[in-house]
Amino acid sequence: MSFLAIFPRKWARKSGIAIHAVLSLTVFFFFDLIDSILCVVYEFVDEILEGKSRGCYCTEALHITGENEVSETLFRRRNVFREMGFLGFARKFKLSRKNSQSKIHESANRWSDCGCQSCISWTKKEDGNLHVVVKDSIFQEDSVQEPSENVIFIHGFMGSSHFWTETAFEHIKKDRYRLFAVDLLGFGESPKPRDNLYTLRDHVDTIERSVINPYQIESFHVVAHSMGCLIALALAAKHSTVVKSVTIVAPPYFPSSLEGSVLTRIAGKRLWPPLAFGTAVMSWYEHIGRCVCFIVCKHHKIWEWLIKLCIGKREIPWKIKDITRHTHHSAWHSMHNVICGASKFSDEHLQTLTSASVKIHLIQGDLDNIVPSHCYVDMKSNFPAVEVDIVTGADHESVISVRRQEFAEKLESIWSSCRTGMDAKLGT
Template sequence: MLAFAVIVSPSSWPRAVSSAFAAAVFAFLDVVDVLLCFVYGFLDAVFEDSPVSCYCHGSHSAAALDDDDEVSDTLYHRRSALRDALMGLVRGRSGGSPETETERRKGRSPRWSDCGCDSCRAWQRHDDGRLHFVANQPPPPPNDGAVTTTQQSGEEDAIFIHGFTSSSSFWATVFRESSILNNCRMLAVDLLGFGKSPKPANCMYRLKDHVEMIERSLIDPLNLSSFHLVSHSMGCIIALALAAKHPERVRSITLIAPPYFGACEEKASQVALKRLAEKKLWPPLQFGSAVMSWYEHIGRTVCFLVCKNHLLWERLFRLITGKRDVDFLLGDLTKHTHHSAWHTMHNVICGGAMLQDRNLEAVEAAGVPVQVIHGGDDQVVPAECGRHLKAKLPGAELRLMEGCDHKTVVFGRERGFAEELRAFWSASHQNKQLAASASGWAG
């Protein structure tokens, strides 16, 4: 009796009621997602010549997923007892076999549920197989005839990589402080599947797909022999993979709010999914992350209502606010397809978590300078991620910005952020020169 009283004590009621309500909501979403599986299966068969299969019937085991392939197990294994039971009944009655990855790659762009406006389809008309990027050139030197090459003495390059459901616009306000970094050519890229870059439906949007597209679009055509990397959130995973592949070219890495969790017994991909998209009703951003990450078909419905009809929502926004332009943060939320966002979420954020330790070891072995900047009030990627990364990479600089969250760690302090970049790049250059001098003396 005493034990029962303790369990249902008044102080524990609010938490118990909240947990029960959350469990009921997500159980309801499990049922809805299974029903939508049939709806989209029928509509895709009607409207698409080569439908892209969903992952509801996937039977890939963890052992069957090769790390080198970089396809995350979270695409197939998102544990929910109710959902698994319902899909088990469906599989038992249908008797269908899951499609292979080769079959899954047959789909074309755009899909019937994607936006087909001129802006969203522009990449198809002008697609040269490369990403869209924005370049902020340093001011030209005085025309005294002393320098005649296109690459001026002392000029540096920096590649800026945005986070999830964002674009190169994220860095626009930082670029306005270019006078602080007046000897640097800044290159902000739209990642594959986002912004104005290509969004093919026959792509798995793996970590290596993103890295290879940056190589093909910036590094190779611009002949970047050395460059700094600046990245935010999910972009940090891509930046580390790029640096591990080209350690001799990377002069420094700045990681802003990197999603990194320390080692534990559970698989890293599952840890990333549970920590970054935990099934919680509050705050709203957390609930949205959970819905879009755990429920493939509900997420596609959200993209169908929001992304496909973004022109309507933008007109309503202008009408209500009286503004001529839509805030770029809101606009970026629609500049992707569900296929690109879903696969990037799982194959980069979750699947990339399994590769981060390997990439960090390569960066440390190459002696690439790293600084980590994290908001102390970050509710999207908790500040403990920055601390875990610092523990894994002891030589990295860690800056915890109290009072800053996932966005304001950059926004509202652009000038200070640019000054931090300048100081870090300068210190990295000096340390490299000292290391080279010491190596020369030792030789």
């Protein structure tokens, strides 16, 4: 009886896996075709509306890949129809039109991006620096003590400084810390240049130019979430002599020693769960992703109005606003050049930090279905000095957004524990 009870269960599980595999193959085969067709469509529409198309990443021959900051996943994305040469006649005709001498209309936004005042407000900034929110007790009337600790907060993919100002900032003792929350390049209210590749170096350089240099920061802690963890490790490694601690929450860590495609490991082509499906579509299909951004981001005012109508409130949640505060160009390049491309630098950055005895603390929810658990297991295995804290009953975001007080207390505990050691290191 026990065998009969177990056998159907195993058979059902295997059947479910097989059905899911067949459905995934069918759906993504269809997406391959759609993306190939859209490649030609966008080329012509760009030329009509902007004077000349800037091209896409469907063929590696069109782009210079000498910089190691540029991820190979921008180009090496398998598409059945491109590999078969299907629609080749359209591609040849499209490429022949690239010789056109028509001038590109340089503007703050492309025709498929939103051009509302809030989305292009960054163009009024002459310095091109990031949007930074600062919580500084030196400006509080009831405090005369200058902050002794600087903390830089870096959000994740398709986020903004709201991720921190609406959560942890409310619970951290501001009379001891000066807090900086940035909108990363290409997100929130920060610049979204259309000629930038949004590499790891670009993100690190803009944080230095917008926070470290103007505020004359001589030492700091850094806290980051998801994609921001890769940027935080690079920033901290560059300033390993003065960084006090690095707290990374749900870092997408993939050791350089692992074999296989980084993109496949991060965003495998599967239909379930829904988040995995969405990640796969927006990672593999450049032109389908642009369509999604055209529908959602360009027309965000309409969607915000509909949401307000449905929930009956004058203000919509900041999480919904953050989803639309980017361009396809900034999101696409950050996805590939940071999340995929920066994985090859993670081990080097971690080695630099551990060699400099910088405190690294990793926090992740045990219900996280976006960053797999093997990421923190692998990091701990390769770098035993990394402290790992697994939060029970928390997922990718709720580990911060829901457990705000607990998270803030954890941060202060981390900062406090390394203060004495860092002061001795700096000789103060």
